[in-house]
Amino acid sequence: MKNIGIRDDTVRPGRSSGGRRRNAVFYFDLSEALPYTERMAKMLREVTGTVGALAKGFAVTFKTMFRPAVTENYPAEPVHFEGRYRGLHVLRRDENGLEKCVACFLCAAACPANCIYIEAAENTSDHRISAAERYAKVYNIDYNRCIFCGYCVEACPCDAITHGHGFEIASYDMNGLVYRKEQLLEKPPAAAAKP
Amino acid sequence: MAQFAEAHFFLIESVVKIIVVLFVLLTAVAYVVWLERKVVARIQSRWGPYWVGPHGLLQPLADGLKFLFKEDIVVQDADKVIYWMAPFLAFTLAFLSIAVIPFGGSFQLFGHTIQLQITDLNVGLLYVFAVTSLGVYSIALAGWSANSKYPLFGGLRSSAQMISYELSLGLGVVGVLMISGTLSLRGVVTPQVGFWHIAGIPFLPRWNVFRQPLGFLVYFIAAIAETNRIPFDLPEGETELVGGFHTEYSSFKFAMFFIAEYANMVTVSCLATLLFFGGWLGPLFGPYWLRVILPVIWFCLKVFCFLFFYIWMRGTLPRFRYDQLMAFGWKVLLPLGFLNVLGTSFVIAWLHS
Numbered sequence: 285m286k287n288i289g290i291r292d293d294t295v296r297p298g299r300s301s302g303g304r305r306r307n308a309v310f311y312f313d314l315s316e317a318l319p320y321t322e323r324m325a326k327m328l329r330e331v332t333g334t335v336g337a338l339a340k341g342f343a344v345t346f347k348t349m350f351r352p353a354v355t356e357n358y359p360a361e362p363v364h365f366e367g368r369y370r371g372l373h374v375l376r377r378d379e380n381g382l383e384k385c386v387a388c389f390l391c392a393a394a395c396p397a398n399c400i401y402i403e404a405a406e407n408t409s410d411h412r413i414s415a416a417e418r419y420a421k422v423y424n425i426d427y428n429r430c431i432f433c434g435y436c437v438e439a440c441p442c443d444a445i446t447h448g449h450g451f452e453i454a455s456y457d458m459n460g461l462v463y464r465k466e467q468l469l470e471k472p473p474a475a476a477a478k479p
Numbered sequence: 480m481a482q483f484a485e486a487h488f489f490l491i492e493s494v495v496k497i498i499v500v501l502f503v504l505l506t507a508v509a510y511v512v513w514l515e516r517k518v519v520a521r522i523q524s525r526w527g528p529y530w531v532g533p534h535g536l537l538q539p540l541a542d543g544l545k546f547l548f549k550e551d552i553v554v555q556d557a558d559k560v561i562y563w564m565a566p567f568l569a570f571t572l573a574f575l576s577i578a579v580i581p582f583g584g585s586f587q588l589f590g591h592t593i594q595l596q597i598t599d600l601n602v603g604l605l606y607v608f609a610v611t612s613l614g615v616y617s618i619a620l621a622g623w624s625a626n627s628k629y630p631l632f633g634g635l636r637s638s639a640q641m642i643s644y645e646l647s648l649g650l651g652v653v654g655v656l657m658i659s660g661t662l663s664l665r666g667v668v669t670p671q672v673g674f675w676h677i678a679g680i681p682f683l684p685r686w687n688v689f690r691q692p693l694g695f696l697v698y699f700i701a702a703i704a705e706t707n708r709i710p711f712d713l714p715e716g717e718t719e720l721v722g723g724f725h726t727e728y729s730s731f732k733f734a735m736f737f738i739a740e741y742a743n744m745v746t747v748s749c750l751a752t753l754l755f756f757g758g759w760l761g762p763l764f765g766p767y768w769l770r771v772i773l774p775v776i777w778f779c780l781k782v783f784c785f786l787f788f789y790i791w792m793r794g795t796l797p798r799f800r801y802d803q804l805m806a807f808g809w810k811v812l813l814p815l816g817f818l819n820v821l822g823t824s825f826v827i828a829w830l831h832s
């Protein structure tokens with residue numbers, strides 16, 4: 285019995301059986317050309333090193349046990365969001381309460397999932413929805429397909445479409461996941477609501 | 480007539496003890512699972528179960544109900560008889576060994592001496608080893624009967640692993656047996672009573688662990704391997720083998736394996752406590768009833784420490800690779816066990832000469 289002991293991952297050329305790479309573990313070659321004392325010292329170093337490493341690992345996990353949890357206590361407590369969280373979209377209004385979207389279709393074009401559907405209509409002087417020429421009569425986002433990539437938000441020239449922090453959109457009905465403009469639109473500001 | 484009453488009393492006593500112990504063990508198993516989920520969660524900076532009941536304390540109940548109501552899927556090409564038998568075997572064997580575990584001293588009731596143990600077998604330790612080593616059959620059979628490759632791998636691995644580590648498990652306790660000279664689990668505790676003194680001041684309880692540190696190390700490591708716990712949980716290694724031997728089990732059959740694993744954990748911890756940590760020994764004070772209760776509390780505390788360590792280890796260590804496992808068992812643990820037996824016998828012989 286030549287091999288006892290702890291671990292030695294090195295493969296020594298000319299020693300392996302028939303040139304086969306032996307991935308040796310807990311394998312300490314005592315027939316090595318080292319003096320006995322040095323071999324013992326090496327083995328002891330390995331053992332103490334392993335024990336030290338184990339102790340360190342156990343200490344780390346023990347300490348972590350007393351650190352506060354990173355997980356949030358949803359739904360018992362409200363969820364905390366980072367500012368740039370990409371949640372449900374919100375269609376914004378300008379300072380006069382008019383819709384910002386001008387129905388330029390850039391968001392729909394940018395969307396890789398092809399999930400934005402827009403129908404444009406002209407603004408008239410007595411039926412003014414947005415500040416520009418056109419407005420979005422229909423603006424649907426299909427959340428069956430949206431991947432929350434944010435490209436639409438980046439593409440929008442008017443900052444009309446943005447990401448909100450909504451995320452509870454699970455539904456038993458796929459149709460319920462096609463959100464309409466009315467669902468996406470920001471609430472009209474109280475003062476601007478009745479001009 | 481007196482004999483008749485005696486027999487009756489024995490019967491009632493046994494039944495009561497069995498019911499109480501089984502109830503406690505099952506509850507303990509359920510709450511070890513809860514503890515495990517909690518502690519591992521804390522180690523990973525999570526909350527763990529907290530929704531069902533205060534601090535998730537009713538979670539085991541919810542888990543049990545869930546297991547009951549799950550669909551019981553039987554694999555089409557399974558060897559039905561063995562497939563059904565395996566979980567029952569695992570379950571039964573896991574609970575059999577608790578019968579000889581003493582968890583306290585004894586007390587007087589209606590003029591009878593009642594031992595806090597279901598039965599004091601004079602070969603208790605052998606019995607425990609026999610029963611737990613039969614446990615490998617349940618795993619091997621489960622792996623085999625499901626007729627699917629991952630369970631088969633898991634079953635094969637565990638057969639090899641448990642047979643290898645059982646040697647070390649046995650060797651680890653031989654030192655203790657030599658010291659105490661008995662196989663009775665009650666008798667093993669007796670020599671551990673008292674303290675070692677330095678200049679008349681008691682400084683160290685006479686626990687076997689201080690006389691047999693190497694034996695304890697070998698026993699404990701082998702015991703972890705025997706119970707298929709991390710870092711030796713190759714039979715069920717979920718990253719490689721899906722679920723190992725219980726991949727094809729669902730519903731309550733799966734739950735039985737699950738319960739068996741934790742019951743084995745409790746048994747092994749009880750054994751470690753009895754053999755190496757003085758069993759139920761500890762400071763005693765107060766009136767008679769307290770002197771009866773306290774040992775049980777000490778015993779439970781020590782077992783709890785072991786169980787906690789088990790869980791803590793699960794949160795800390797990665798899994799062995801299979802060749803590492805085998806090499807460690809045969810090339811390190813087994814020689815260490817032999818060394819310990821050899822050393823102990825030399826010391827004993829020297830002390831007696």
Ligand code: SF4
Binds near residue numbers: 395400425433436437
């Ligand atoms: S977030 Fe991405 S996928 Fe979703 S609507 Fe915008 S562009 Fe399309």
Ligand code: SF4
Binds near residue numbers: 420
């Ligand atoms: S949301 Fe922005 S990009 Fe999309 S149509 Fe309206 S203005 Fe254009």
